[in-house]
Amino acid sequence: MTQPGDAQVRAPSSSPPSVDEWHSLAASAVASTLGVDVSTGLSSATALMRLESVGPNEIGGVEPPSILRIAARQFTSALTILLVVAAAASGFLLGEWIDAAAISSILVLNATIGVVQELRAARAIAALESLTVPRAHVLRDGVEDEISGTDVVPGDLLLLDAGDRIPADSRLVWVGDLEMDESLLTGESFPVPKSIDAAPPEAGLGDRVGVVFGGTTVAGGRARAVVVATGSRSEAGKVAALTAEREPATPLQRELNVVGRRLAEISIAAAVLVIMMGLGRGVRFETMVLTGVALAVAVIPEGLPTVVAVTLSRGMERMARRNAIIRRLSAVEALGAANVICTDKTGTLTENRLTLRRIALADGEFDVPTTIDDTNRFAGDWRSPRLLEVIVGCNDAYRVDGGFRGDPLDVALLRGAEELGDDIELRRRSSKRLNERPFDSTRKLMDVLAQTPDGPVQLVKGAPEAVIRRCDTVATASGTSTLDTIGRERLDRTTERLAESGLRSLALAFVEQTSEEAGMADGGLTFLALVGLADRPRVGVRKSVEEARRAGIDVVMVTGDHKVTALAIGHAVGIVDHANEIMTGDRLRSIDQGQLDAEIGNYRAFARVDPADKPKIVRAWQRQGAVVAMTGDGVNDGPALRAADIGVAMGSGTDVAKDSAAVVLQDDNFSTIVAAVREGRRIFKNLRNVVHYLLSANASEVFTMIVGFALFGSLGEPLRATQLLWINLVSDGLPALALGFHDSKDDVMAERPGAGRDVLGRRNVTSLLVQSSVLGAAAVMAIVVGEFLLHQPWIVTQTMLFTTLVIAQLLHAFNMTSGSVANLWSRLGLAVAGSIAAHVLIVNLGITQSAFSIVSLGPVEWAWAVGLAIVGFVGARIAHRLAPQ
Structure with missing residues (x-):
């Protein structure tokens, strides 16, 4: 136990110095630099001046935009x-x-x-x-005091005890067997032992043994610590700054931005060209300006934003039924684009609670929970009652509200005892604790003298090296025998093997005493077993990882835990096969961006990373063209969840993680992500079809106007401004919405991630131009038929062209679906039928005839218009099917 008073002082200052690497300074140097006497703390006057200088201990401070x-x-x-x-x-x-x-x-x-x-x-x-605790215990003017956590300042001396939450980043100056729960910040599953030792300047958060961080919790022990960073200067504050960064545009947003820019160029060019052609044919300037503007408007798919919003909203409902709550509409399609999932370990791949996983006896071992054969073998072994006595009796955890509370290791052991069928309450009632020596960092063990039904027994639990060296005998299936050198070496090898498996091991031992007044023995113990504890993988994760990989998605683990633990968990869930597939945080921080980009694809896991490292990993994948989904549940995941194309938080995670994510999994099930990806792919495929439909339909109007003016401009304008607006309205409406709701029968998970996402890529543009040309050509043929075959007045010919183009565009919606033409009673069939009926209505109503400058058509004209529309539809379908997919 390190004693207070080792660190001395210099004269206090109203403004604390700025130091970035407090963890690398000796405790005495920190106290001296901050002008605090660790035996009396700051004076109230100095604390007040510093509060005025650095401000309250609050995260944020940046004025949010209005x-x-x-x-x-x-x-x-x-x-x-x-x-x-x-x-x-x-x-x-x-x-x-x-x-x-x-x-x-x-x-x-x-x-x-x-x-x-x-x-x-x-x-x-x-x-x-909210991570800043409302109250803090400090020493000021030599007197213990409880103050608001917001009033803590650099130099304040914190008095820490089990269960306390740390108000601000602090350098330890005295510890008494201190262990910290840092899982929310670093992802470390086990309680982290702390000391006053300095760490190298380049040490990651998880390796800074002499520092406690704001928002973390004291798992056990006591300590005194000098506050070194408050508010936005603390590690939690840095996480907040990273979390506040704007999220990157999703794949669909990026594609729509490209579409918008291209359409602006096309609409202006088309309008200018048509105006010039019309003027060249002698059409009035005012008429051509109106027509040009109408054509420019017609090129723009006004209904696209609404269709996208409604389609994504319906996707949200479908995903909610699969326990994936969507917090942002764009997340729906982004999930479908994901080809990399960067997943946190603690709480995502694992349960985020320690469990008893293995019991290694001197002559055999088995997993917990056990098989029926192991259970029977364990129950019939004379050592099992004694082993359970040590697990339950040498344990300070206690039952509350149906669970256990206390040190995480103790809680895990009690849960393990229950899994082994032990009645914990009955065992505790049948024995009496006579004496105890709590765990301390020097002895590295805890022992209890208990009066059991078999008499007084000293129960021992602790670090394997500390317990084994105090043992003279070992319990075997046939009794006890001498623990010789060979036996000790065998136990050492077992301890190493458990560690290599990612298990934290404890040794259990006992010694029978002659009376209740007997002293606590420091030797002559009988070794019982090694127990291995770990954070257990969630059920079904391995299967989900395999399914994701079959769908072409790389799954990458990103954790603040140790490399050996990352290897064990990664191997258990099917992410990692070998240690050389894991990059450590030290390595990550030592290389530049170019080197990281070059190597990122070689690693399946990243271990011992800091919160600031996770967004670097996400962005490195993104620079390789990947669409990245990031999963997590802790404070340390917040920045990466926002940096990713799609952030996925566990429902049981922290508020920071959930508010930083776009998707929250209600059931905390990694496999739900795969189901959400499947739905996202289906939705994006529908939206891609909507965009293709709208662009090809609108482009057919441009084709009709340009070719119509070029060939028959002397007869009149092919389409009037109001007619163009009606065509746009009817095609951008119900059919586009029905395509967004289409239930595809295709196996979208068999497609390559991101397939067909380049909406305006060269192949897609070529296909769209061919389809729109076919549709437009069918409409232009109506001029030939009406003017030269049927010899109709221009207004009749124009109405035929108008009707042909409307029907051809509506039928073209069927070309966007796979397989055979959709059923008439499907959503799309009803949408097309309803839209055609609306067009028939406006062609035959007197009031609309006047508004749109059209006339009623006779049976022959209707037959030609519908026939030409069907020809255009079939030709566009052939072009669509022949286009590279």
């Missing part, structure tokens, strides 16, 4: 700006105020969704602020 500013950011994407222009043009230039109002309502809806998404970052930081 809602208006957040709302303004929602109108910066290319497609959104294009829709704003389209709304203005529809209203002010074309006088189509209903169309303008519809586009404006779409913009408002999408902006509202975006504002809600960005406000989530503030909630994540608020959750981090």
Whole structure:
């Protein structure tokens, strides 16, 4: 036990010095640098001056953007700006105020969704602020005091006891068998022993033995520590800063931005070209300007944002039924694009609780829970009652609310005893604790003198090396025998093997005493067993990892735990086969970005990493073109969850993790991620089909206008402005929505991740142009038929062209589905039928005939229009099927 008073002082200062590597300084140097006497603490006057200098111990402090500013950011994407222009043009230039109002309502809806998404970052930081404990025990003016955690300042001397939460990062100056629960910050499963020793400057968080971090908990022991960093300067504060970074655009958002920019270029070019062609044919300037603007508006798929929002919303409902709660719409399609899953270990792949996994006797061992044969063998072994006596009797954990509370190792041992069928309460009632010596860092063991039904027995539990060297005999199946050198070496090898398996081992021993007044023996013990404890993998994780890999998804483990533990868990769940597939945090921090990018694909796991390292790993994968999903449940996962394309938090995780994530798994089941990926792929495939449909349909209007003017411009304009707007409205409406809801029968998990995601790639553009040309050509043929075959007036010919293009575009929606043409009673069939019926209505109603400058068609004209539309539909279907997929 290290004594206080070893660290001395210099004169106190109102402003503490700025030091980044407190963990590398000796305890005495820290106290001296901060001007604190560890026997009396800071004076109240100095503490007040420092509070005024550095501010309260609160995370955050950055003024969040106003809602208006957040709302303004929602109108910066290319497609959104294009829709704003389209709304203005529809209203002010074309006088189509209903169309303008519809586009404006779409913009408002999408902006509202975006504002809600960005406000989530503030909630994540608020959750981090809650990590600062409301009260702190300090020594000031030589007197113990309890103060608000927000009033803690650098130099304050903390008095720590079991169960306390640390208010701020602090350098230990005295410890009494201190162990910390750092799982929320570093991912370390086991309680971490602490000392006042300094660590190398480059040491990661998990290796800074002389520092305790804000937000972590004292698992056992006592300590005194000098506060070195508060608020945003603490490690939790740094996590908050990383968490506040804006999330990257999802694959769909990136694609839609590209689509928006391309459409802006195409719409302007098409409008200018058509205007020039019309003027060259002698059409009035005012008429051609209106037609050009209408064509530019028609090119833009106004319904696309709404279809995307509604489709993703329905995907949210479907995923919720599979226990995946979607917190952000874009997460739905991003899951489908994921080809790398970076998963935390503690609480995600594992249960985040220590469990008794193995019992190694001198002449055999078995796993816990046991098989029926092992259970029978254990129950019939004379050593089993004594072993359970040590597990239960030499244990300070206690039952509360149906579970156990206490040191995590003690709790794990009691749970193990229950799994082995022991009645813990009965055993404790049947024995009496006479004397005890608690665990300390010098002896490295705990022992209890208990009065049992068989008489007084000293029960011993501790580090294997400490217990084994105090043993003279060993318990075997046939009795006790001398523990010789060979036997000790065998036990040492067993201890090493348990450690290599990722198990933390404890040795159990006993010695029978002659009376209740007998003293506690420090030797002459009988060795009973080695017990191995570990954080157990979740049920079903290995199967889910295998399914993810079959779907072309790389699963990578990222943990703050030790490499040996990462290897054991990684091997158990099927992520890691060999130790050389694991990169450590030290190695990660020693290489530059270029080297990390070059090597990232060689590693299946990363161990001993800090919270700041996790986003580096995510971004390295992203720079390789990967779409990364990151799973986690702790404070240490928050920054990486936001850096990833899709953050997935466990439902039982911290508020920081859940508020930083876009998806929360209610059942904490890793396999739910795979089901969510399947749904995400189905949704993206539907949205890709929607985009293809809308772009090819709208492009067919451009083709019709350009070719129509080029060949028959002297007869009149092929389509009027109002007709173009109607075509856009009817094709961007119900059929596009039905395509978004389509239930594909394809095995989407058999496809390569991200297949077909380059919506405007060269192959896709070529296919779209061919399909739109076929549809447009069918419409232009209506001019040939009406004008030269049927010899109809131009208004009849124009109505035929108008009708042919509408029906051809609507039928073209069926080309976006796989297999045979959809059933008429499907969503898509009903949407197409309803839209055609609406068009038939406007062609035959007098009021709409006047509005759209059209006339009723006779049976012959209808037959030609429908026939040409079917020809266009079939030709576009052939082009779609022949296009490379």
